[in-house]
Amino acid sequence: MGRQACRVSQGGRFRGGHRRLSPGCRLRRRQLSGFEFSRPTPALVVHHYERCCVMWGWGMWLRFTCVFAIISVYELNASGHLGLALLSFFIACCTVYSAPGEVRKSPLNGHATAIVTHIPPLFTQLTSFAVMCALKGRKCTLMIRCLIVWVSLTNVLLVMYCLTNPTRQEMWASQEDTCSSRLATLVKHNASMPDQSPACSAKVNIMYLKTHKTGSSTLLNILLRFGQKHNLKFAFPKGRNDFYPSPFQVSQVKDYRPGDCFNIICNHMRFNHHEVAKLLPPHAMYISILRDPADVFESAFHYYHTTVPLTWRISGEDKLATFLASPQTFYHSDALNSFYLRNMLSFDFGLENNLEADDPRVITGIQELSRRFDFVLLMEYFEESLILLKDTLCWTMEDVLYFKLNVRKKSSVSHLSPEMRAKALRWNGADWKLYQHFNATFWNRVEAFGRDRMERELKELRRRNDEMKSICIEEGEAVEAKDIQDERFKPWQPVGESSILGYNMKKSIDPKLRAECEKMLMPELQYLSELGVNLWLTQVWGWLKDKVVLF
Incomplete structure (x- = not known):
């Protein structure tokens, strides 16, 4: 017409x-x-009833594929699910073009346009149902009402998802915009930037791989104090205190935008150099810490046994000895949290933790790590390691003063007999290879540093540490959690136990030293909160762990 x-x-x-x-x-x-507004005949009622039902069914299917595809695209940079995103769009398009002819041609159905523009066909579907219900002359049934609510909810959730993930679009648009590339651009356009630096200036760009059960919390405290003192920018996790256990991704970093540069990244993670390098300037220092794998295994077995279902079916008082007698009987590589029970250090460093020690991939991975990391400390020689770290980073003695944090009370530590130690090392053979390699490089650095010089600096470090203990710590030693008076200094405890020691701070302290004492005594979670990290996920889990009887 x-x-x-x-x-x-x-x-x-x-x-x-x-x-x-x-x-x-x-x-x-x-x-x-598509409707005559005159009184409908029975045949017309049936026709439109069937038509609206078909349209509703196709609409629901298209909605599901649209939402899944959109979320896949938004998550593309973080998880790499390009195949899923493309597959979802392909299915959605096929659905449109394979739909019944009258559904595709119907003026009430706007799904084909909605797929292309990401406009949910909510009002179209509700209109279809309104017409259907009017023709039937009855109220909507409970099922129809639930479906309408479900469609509305998917729209709200999709909008909320897009609004709460503003970085996804930026990351999609500039996937290659990294800290290094941005700095290179600045240098290129700023010829006045200095091209020389003092022979030894303090290093402030540091990647610290915080490994498990290696005394790493003490070293973390040193880095947090140094970064806070010099007003450095930390790359912290979102809502929790670690990036673990999935391989590290820049999307896990709080307030990250493509091209942002950070000075220090220091929380637990599974190392992924490609992603880490996006955050740090060129020539950043990569450091970590290792410990004898037999001792790591013993500590991890007791600390994490309540969160590793593999250990729940081990009977007897000495579960550790029972496990080491026949590890393959209890261990399954695909079980929940199984990485805590085998080659955990290799897992932290981003290597495959279920390889045997003689697998060529183990040696190749260790060689690659040796090229990436500038210095790896040893827990057994922690003070010597700090002296070498101070020298490597051009720091001062004041920067590496410390109190031992996150230490277990002696009664909770199992003594490993020579036989059990040998079994633990065989079971964690890849970790043993890793430890042997960096143990050799460590002593090479000690020789290069000089034995006499090392002894002199060790004496100075111990003198300064003893001095700080006398100033800060009540009674000069750690106490059990139940005896800690200030909540700020109570450490996180494993599930069902209270085995981690902490400190009481002296009340009469020189005001000039009080702030420094508080920082040195403060456990990881409290320090992160003080630095502005929102630990709501960790806090919820802590509340459940402490207030609800899980075991």
């Missing part, structure tokens, strides 16, 4: 002041809507 048919009829208006349309215009509108 042409445009001429929809002119206003000559001769006035309807009652109420509305314009009266010509007969041709009214017919055209009835054709566009």
